[in-house]
Amino acid sequence: MTANALPHAARRGDKRPTRGNGIRSGEGRYGWLFTAPAIIIIGVFLVLPIFLALWVSVSDWSGLGSPINSQVGFVGAKNYQSVLTAGGLAEQTFGTSIRNNLWFVVFVVPLQTAIALFLAVQVNRRLLRARGFFRTAFYFPSVTSAVAITGIFIFLFASSGAVNQIIAALGGTGPTWFADSRGIFHIVASWFGVGNNPPALSGTALLELSWWDWLSGPSVAMCVIIILVVFTTSGTFMLLFLAALQNIGGEIEEAALVDGAGPFRKFFGVTLPMLKPILFTVLTLGLIGTWQIFDQIYILGGGKPANTTLTPAFLAYQTSFKSLNWGDGAAISFILFAIIVVLTALQRIILRDRSNKERLDKPLARLLRDDSIRSNGGAQ
Amino acid sequence: MNTKGWVALVAAAGLVASLTGCSSSSSGSGGTDTSKYTPMTLMIGSSGDAETQAVQAAASSWAKANKTKVTVTAASDLTQQLGQGFSGGNPPDLFYMSWDQFQTYASKKYLDPYAGQQANASAFYPALKSAFSYGGKFYCEPKDFSTLGLIINTDKWAAAGLTDADIPKDWAGLESAAKKLTTGDTVGLSFGPEYARMGVFMNQAGGSLLSKDGKKVTADSAANVAGLEEVKKLATEGVLKFPSALDSGWSGEALGKGKAAMVIEGPWISGLKTDYPNLKYTVAELPAGKEKSTFTFSNCWGIPAQSKTSAEAQSLVKSLTSDAQQLKFSAAFGVIPSTETAAKEYATKYPGNAAFVKGNDYAVSPVAFAGAATVITDFNSQLEGIATADPKTILASLQKNLQAALDATK
Missing domain, CATH: 3.40.190.10 (Periplasmic binding protein-like II)
Structure with missing residues (x-):
């Protein structure tokens, strides 16, 4: 009853311009008052710094004193140009960082999504014993600090570490993981006798990097970080998938079983389409997270070896705080921001195109059709 | 406003005050009234x-x-x-x-x-x-x-059957000593893959990054290439390994752990005595290439x-x-x-x-003009891959970037 009464009262309040009367008067003022602390905090610590960084990215601030003083001048898009089109070292380093991160994303996002989904389906099975234990175990890396896990990986993948000991026990020789700057596709190419920088690919492609450099794939060192990140984040996303899986009623699965769908058909035809909203969430979160990778890079030595683990997020930090090129650093941050926004939008469009009507209803329609055929057959 | 309203207002104001209070650090708590100097x-x-x-x-x-x-x-x-x-x-x-x-x-x-x-x-x-x-x-x-010198682990040196007469005076001597010192779990020579170490080899070959008047970059000179070729030779022969391949943060640590028998480091190496009290080493001048050279x-x-x-x-x-x-x-x-x-x-x-x-008699300072640090950082990152890279290519890109940085200072 009150639920109905409240909007009515509010509507009445709107119509009457008189103030000070009634129980709901001055609500707006209190609203602002109570949200003020949050708004002030977000404004001071989030919104203002963003605008300040935007200003720094188009200024010649030297890093001395406040960026807003009379000695700091507006330089337009100069910082963006030096990173994107000037053809110098800054552009080349930025290109390298984009190359590295692109391969990182290409490997991490599908892998972590697939593994998370696989784990979620496994721990969701009713037949599995000790489900609680497995859920906790798979989720554990996600709640452990990235610093601690990276530390452990440093020991595991040291040149005489556990991983290489195992490889040695199996009769192989492991690489010096963190010191190996060769791209994995370059290594594969060398097996087929393709030398370093073949003339067909040595032309400059984009951002001062040759096609050969762009096609290097992640370096051996970057592969360790890929494994590390997949290991830590699949647990988080497993939890999201698990929540979604538990929302799918048992009766739907039963219906699919009754209609004769095998386990593969059931998964790809029924379960996966129903997980689509959460799949979008996971892919988006994964995409944003992987483009922002910083902690692991910082701990592993900031782009070593040979800049093959350098990422734009780390480069922005390095350019600002170490090389003191604050303008360039801020520009890199905003370019990275643009990349993330564009990719997320793109992904949204791709996933929306094959809209619910087609994909989700197809299996349902098929089931309905099969159903009607069967019932017709039964009647005859 | 009724009482509830006032309570809410006071609470909100208190929250804001306490939050801003957190951000300002307490100042003026030092008891230094008698001094003319501030802490x-x-x-x-x-x-x-x-x-x-x-x-x-x-x-x-x-x-x-x-x-x-x-x-x-x-x-x-x-x-x-x-x-x-x-x-x-x-x-x-x-x-x-x-x-x-x-x-x-x-x-x-x-x-x-x-x-x-x-x-x-x-x-x-x-x-x-x-x-x-x-x-x-x-x-x-x-x-x-x-300055930089050649630090030799004397125990490993003696174990390899080497004497004081074998202390390397030139590159050939360095190479043969490193070969003799390289065993299953010890590498003959180690130093960080960076300009501050490999630049020494370039200078020893008679090269330099800047012309004498400091107006032109001469990074791609034949002498510099020869210096890096020597480093690459040692690396491909397996007698030179970089600290990261020896599970060490720097070559001094590799020396202390016994994973490297010779390293190129400076006087700060004496700090190793706290972590590795049993380490015995001797310091020699860097072996000469075409000429003697070290960094200060x-x-x-x-x-x-x-x-x-x-x-x-x-x-x-x-x-x-x-x-x-x-x-x-x-x-x-x-x-x-x-x-x-x-x-x-x-x-x-x-x-x-x-x-x-003694090294100070012929030592030179590494190149460090304004803006050079970024270029040297990039150069260092390329040197990490010297075992498989072409020194000429590395130096060509250094030449281009360093010249651009030098032009920017004018």
């Missing part, structure tokens, strides 16, 4: 506990005499923390200013050019004074200096521009650069004093480090 912060990039403690002791004895307080911070990443301090308008009152960043800092007007007016300005080695001068002004007093590195005591505590910082620097104090630092962590008189005393006092002092 100071001193930030150092320490090579280890020995250095930190020595600086702490020196700073607190000055502070005691002047009835004030000096807080010594050993930065985990000095360059980054200084950058943060300056951009936040809150740099330390006194700090280690490294040779490779000095020109950049000076060109950006970060530094107070106090050194020219100091009483002991003429006591320092001229080469060090010029390393810390920008635009003809002597900016900051050199703290000390170090130095830090200076930087004071930020427009610092309110400049007077007390200068007084502290005066005590820190005195001959007596510098020799105390030498005793603690091996560095060579920056004043000529103290360096002479050092050479007689520490005959084991005589090779480092």
Whole structure:
């Protein structure tokens, strides 16, 4: 009853311009008052710094004193140009960082999504014993600090570490993981006798990097970080998938079983389409997270070896705080921001195109059709 | 407003007040009423506990005499923390200013050019004074200096059947000694894959990154290529490995662990005695290529521009650069004093480090003009892959980038 009464009262309040009367008067003022602390905090610590960084990215601030003083001048898009089109070292380093991160994303996002989904389906099975234990175990890396896990990986993948000991026990020789700057596709190419920088690919492609450099794939060192990140984040996303899986009623699965769908058909035809909203969430979160990778890079030595683990997020930090090129650093941050926004939008469009009507209803329609055929057959 | 309203208002105001209260640090809590000096912060990039403690002791004895307080911070990443301090308008009152960043800092007007007016300005080695001068002004007093030498693990040396006569004088000698020293779990030679080590080989081959007048970059010269080719040769032969391949942070650690028999490092190697008390080593001059060459590195005591505590910082620097104090630092962590008189005393006092002092006769400073640091960082990242890369390509890209950086300073 009150639920109905409240909007009515509010509507009445709107119509009457008189103030000070009634129980709901001055609500707006209190609203602002109570949200003020949050708004002030977000404004001071989030919104203002963003605008300040935007200003720094188009200024010649030297890093001395406040960026807003009379000695700091507006330089337009100069910082963006030096990173994107000037053809110098800054552009080349930025290109390298984009190359590295692109391969990182290409490997991490599908892998972590697939593994998370696989784990979620496994721990969701009713037949599995000790489900609680497995859920906790798979989720554990996600709640452990990235610093601690990276530390452990440093020991595991040291040149005489556990991983290489195992490889040695199996009769192989492991690489010096963190010191190996060769791209994995370059290594594969060398097996087929393709030398370093073949003339067909040595032309400059984009951002001062040759096609050969762009096609290097992640370096051996970057592969360790890929494994590390997949290991830590699949647990988080497993939890999201698990929540979604538990929302799918048992009766739907039963219906699919009754209609004769095998386990593969059931998964790809029924379960996966129903997980689509959460799949979008996971892919988006994964995409944003992987483009922002910083902690692991910082701990592993900031782009070593040979800049093959350098990422734009780390480069922005390095350019600002170490090389003191604050303008360039801020520009890199905003370019990275643009990349993330564009990719997320793109992904949204791709996933929306094959809209619910087609994909989700197809299996349902098929089931309905099969159903009607069967019932017709039964009647005859 | 009713009572509830007032309570809410007070609570909200209290919340805001307490939040802003958190952000402002408590100031003025020091009990230094009797001193004319305000308390100071001193930030150092320490090579280890020995250095930190020595600086702490020196700073607190000055502070005691002047009835004030000096807080010594050993930065985990000095360059980054200084950058943060300056951009936040809150740099330390006194700090280690490294040779490779000095020109950049000076060109950006970060530094107070106090050194020219100091009483002991003429006591320092001229080469060090010029390393810390920008635009003809002597900016900051050199703290000390170090040169590179060849550090040899004497136990491994004897085990390989080598004698004093085998101590390498040239590249061929270095190569054959490294080969003999390389065993299953020990590599003959190790040093960091960076310009500050490999540049020595380039100079020994007769090369340099800048022309004599400093106006042109000569990175892609045949001599520089020859220097890097020598390093590549050692690496491909497997007698040279970089510290990261030996599970070490730097080559000194590899030496201490017994994973490397020879390393190229400076006098700071004496800091290893705390972690590896059983390590026995001897220091030799670097073997010559076409000519003898080594690098000299130095830090200076930087004071930020427009610092309110400049007077007390200068007084502290005066005590820190005195001959007596510098020799105390030498005793603690091996560095060579920056004043000529103290360096002479050092050479007689520490005959084991005589090779480092001797190296100063022909040592050169690594290239460090404003803006060069970024290019050198990129050069270093390429040198990490030297075992498989082409030295010519690396030096060609260095030539291009360094020339661009040099042009930008004009």
